[in-house]
Amino acid sequence: GAGVSQSPSNKVTEKGKDVELRCDPISGHTALYWYRQSLGQGLEFLIYFQGNSAPDKSGLPSDRFSAERTGGSVSTLTIQRTQQEDSAVYLCASSPRRDSTLLGYTFGSGTRLTVV
Amino acid sequence: QQQVKQSPQSLIVQKGGIPIINCAYENTAFDYFPWYQQFPGKGPALLIAIRPDVSEKKEGRFTISFNKSAKQFSLHIMDSQPGDSATYFCAxxxxxxxxxxxxxxxxxxxIA
Known part of the structure; x- marks a missing residue:
């Protein structure tokens, strides 16, 4: 596709349930990032995948959060036992090569997660 | 620890005015400073970026000013328009x- 695609666009879940958020990056982009955007808190880095390297998981807020990237393309962010504080917009971005920050990230439109 | 501090939180200007948004950073190893623009319901989009070897960069109506010694950089929007209404992020x-x-x-x- 022409851009980064995220699904679902909106997700309402009950506290304690698990959720999976999907990201389809731009074809050929080797770097993929997940960020979380909460009201008034800017964009909080969660995890970074670059090619076949081990992911940088340093931003994951707890062990309830995990992510994988299959075949160097699609990524899934999983949140287990969701809590109300997990409510936020989850943004995925991709960029074309290792020196990726110089070329800028292309963000998807995000998944708005609401935990009730 | 907040590595990049941005101000103000919100800003209202008249059409044609020059809004200025400021950012300060702490990590002296940072060497790439982009600005992103985000409209409601959309992801952020890269607007303009600067490296510390220059003090200013212009792209159209958008200008970044960079002060390495002060560890600060700012975004200026010349001749602002209602269509510029958005959330801006430094990084x-x-x-x-x-x-x-x-x-x-x-x-x-x-505002018009």
Whole structure:
């Protein structure tokens, strides 16, 4: 596709349930990032995948959060036992090569997660 | 620890005015400073970026000013228009090596 695609666009879940958020990056982009955007808190880095390297998981807020990237393309962010504080917009971005920050990230439109 | 501090949180200017958004950083290893623009319901989009070897960069009506000694950089929007109303984020990274660290954003409203 022409851009980064995220699904679902909106997700309402009950506290304690698990959720999976999907990201389809731009074809050929080797770097993929997940960020979380909460009201008034800017964009909080969660995890970074670059090619076949081990992911940088340093931003994951707890062990309830995990992510994988299959075949160097699609990524899934999983949140287990969701809590109300997990409510936020989850943004995925991709960029074309290792020196990726110089070329800028292309963000998807995000998944708005609401935990009730 | 907030590595990039952005101000103000919100800003209202008249059409044609020059809004200025400021950011300060702490990590002296940062060497790439982009600005992103976000409209409601959309992801952020890269607007303009600067490296510390220059003090100013212009792209159209958007200008970044960079002060390495003060560890500060700012975005100026010349001849602002209502269509510029959006949330603006500054960011920083050690280019190519670390994910971007974002400021908390500035909500800009340009009124006619």
């Amino acid at each position: 920083a990274s050690v280019a190519g090596n670390t994910p971007l660290v974002f400021g908390k954003g500035t909500r800009l409203s340009v």
